[in-house]
Amino acid sequence: MKKPRVAFFDFTCCEGCQLQVANFGEDLLDILNRIDVVTFREVMSEKSDKYDIAIVEGSITTEHDVERIKKIRETAKILIAYGSCATIGGVNGMKNKFDLAEIKNYVYRNGAKYFETAETRPLHQVVKVDYSVNGCPVYRPEFVKVLKAVLAGIPYHVPDYAVCGECKLNENECMYDKGITCLGPITKAGCNSWCVNNGNICYGCRGMVTNPARDGEAEILRKYNIPLDWIVNKMDMYNKPRELEKQEKKP
Amino acid sequence: MRQHVVLDKKDFGDFIKKLARLQKVVAPVRRGMKNYAFEEVKSAENITLKYIPTILPPKKYFMPQAEKLIEYGVKENKWEAVLEYEKLIIFGVHTCDLAGIQCLNMVFTDKPKDINYIVRKNRVAIIGFECNEYCDEYASCKVMNNHFPNGGYDLFFTDLGGYFMVHINTLLGESFVEETGLFKKPGENNFKELEALRAEKRRIFKDEVDVKHEGLKPLFGRSFASKIWEDLDKRCVACGNCTNVCPTCYCFDVSDDIDLDLNAGARSRKWDSCQNEDFAKVAGGESFREERANRQRHRYMRKFNYPIEKYSRYFCTGCGRCSRTCMAGIKLKETINSLAKDGK
DSSP, X not given: OOOOEEEEEEOBSOSHHHHHHHTTTTHHHHHHHHOEEEEETTTOSOXXXXXXXXXXXXBBOSHHHHHHXXXXXXXXXXXXXXXXXXXXXXXXXXXXXXXXXXXXXXHHGGGGGGOOOOOOBOGGGTSOOSEEEOBTTBOHHHHHHHHHHHHHTOOOOOOOSBHHHHHHHTTOOOTGGGTOOOSGGGBBOOSTTHHHHTTOOOOOTTOBOSXXXXXXXHHHHHHTTOOHHHHHHHHHHHHGGGGGTGGGOOO | OOSEEEEEGGGHHXXXXXXXXXXXXXXXXXXXXXXXXXXXXXXXXXXXXXXOOOSSOGGGGTSOSEEEEEEEETTTTEEEEOXXXXXXXXXXXXXXXXXXXXXXXXXXXXSSOOHHHHHHHTTEEEEEEOOSSOSOTTOOTTTTTOSSOOSXXXXXXXEOSSEEXXXXXXXXXXXXXXXXXXXXXXXXXHHHHHHHHHHHHHHHOOOSSSSOGGGHHHHHHTXXXXXXXXXXXHHOOOOOHHHHTOTTOOOEEEEEEEOTTSSEEEEEEEEOOTTSTTTTBOTTSOBTTOSHHHHHXXXXXXXXXXXXXXXXXXXXXXXXXXXXXXXXXXXXXXXXXXXXXXXX
C-alpha cells in the first residue's frame, strides 16, 4: 500500500497538539512507517502543496483563515480537525464573549488598525470535516485510533457519553465528593478521564455531549450548591463557539 | 472437613502475608476520603476491614473493564481465541457482592456459555467478610435478602471482636486454612458469640423500603407506564455511573482494534451501559431507548423484573452503589417507594 501524503497545518492555536505528535517517542516510528509527512512546520523544514490527508490544528479567527482553510479543503482528500481549537473552537473562543472591535483594541492597542478579526469558529463551521480528534491537547492513543480509521477508510465514532463513565471505570474518587466542580458529567468521553486520573478536573476540552440533561445538571448543581454561572463560565473556556452552531448549518 | 475455625486478630497480619505468598491477593483499600477500591495488597496494613462498598464491585476481576477475546491476522486470514486470566484471591467480599458474583455466574454459565468468564472465575478464590452493621443509608441488603452469608465463597470471615470466626465452604478454602496454619478449633463460646451477632443483626437490619421482598417483582411488573420514570428522565444525566458500578450489570460492547500496519489486530469487549446515548442506537440512526426515562426504566426492570422470569432471582443485591454514585442523586430506595406510592 502506498503511503498517504500527510500535511500538518495550524491556525489559531498554541501548536501544542502538534507537539503531542513529536512527543510520541518510539511509537512515532511506527506511525511514520504508515504515512509520509510532507508538511509539518513545527518539526521539519520541507513542505509540499501535494497531500492526501490534512491534519489541521487551530480555529478560524480571520477572513484570511477562511480562505486558507478552504484551499486546504480543496487539496486534501481527507481533512482531520485536530485538537480542541479545531474541533470546538477551544480557548480562542473566549473572544466571542466580547464585542469584536472592543476586544481587538484591548489586545492590540495602537496597532489594532493593522489587524483584522472575526468570531472564532471551529473548522466544521467553515468547511467539511471528515474526522475529529478532540482534546486539549489531543489524547495520543485516540489520535492513533483515528489515524487507523483513516488508513482503513472506516468512520471513527467519538464516544457520546460523559467522561464520568470512563472516570468510574478508572475508580477515581469523584471530584464532586472532594468538593471540587468538574465538567465530567457534560463532557464527551474518549480521553480515558486523563485529567482526573492525574488529580485534575475535567475542563470540557472535548466538547459537550450532544444530548446533555439540562434539568439533571441543574439538579447536580443544586445538590452541591454550585451557582449555574460557574459551570457556564467553565464550559465557555473551551466551548464558547458552540453558540454559533445553528446558524452555521447552511451549506 | 471442618466447618468453622477461628483466627486471632493478632494473627491477621501473618495470615495476609502468607496468603500473598501463595498467590496474588486483592482486598478493599482506601481510595481518597470516602471511597474504597479492591486493589492488590501485600500486607494487612493496606486493607480496610470496615469499608462501604468499593467504587467498582469485584466483578472487575471476573469480567475486566476491557478484555481481549480474539487476535487476528488479515493477510494470513488467521483467527485465534485469547484467554487472559490469573490466579487470584479476593479478600473481604461483603455478602451483597457475593450475591452479585452469584448472579454473574448464572448469566455466564447459561447457554451460550461464556468460556472466558468461566475459566477466569475458576481461578478466583473468594474470601467473604460479614457486615456487622449497615455500611450507610444507601444499602438495601435486607429487603434483597443479602445481609447474611448465603454461599458463593471459599472462606467467610466474621469479625467477633478479638478474633474472626471463619466458615470453610470449599476444599480450596480449607487448603488456605491448612497452608497458612494459623487457625484454631473454635470453642462453644465462639459459636455463641457468632449466634449473638446474627441475632443482633436480625434486630438492626430492617426492610429498607415500603415493599416486601416478594412484592418487588409484582410492583415493577405493573409499573411500566408509571409517571415516576418521567421524573427520573428529568434528573438523569446519562453518565452511566449507575450501571458501571452495579455488581450485576454485565453488558459489553465488542470492537476490533487493528494495528497501524492494518494487518494484525485484536477483538475485545468493553463494559457498555444501557444509560449511554448510543447504546440502543441501530443502523439508520434510530434508537430504541432515546429517552432517559426509558433507559432508567430499563435498568430497574433488569434488576427487579426481567431476571426473575429468566433466573428466578433478583439482580439487585442491595449494595447501594447506584444511589451512592449517582451524580444527580437518583436513589434506588426512593424510586421503589415512589413506585409503590404511585401504584396505590
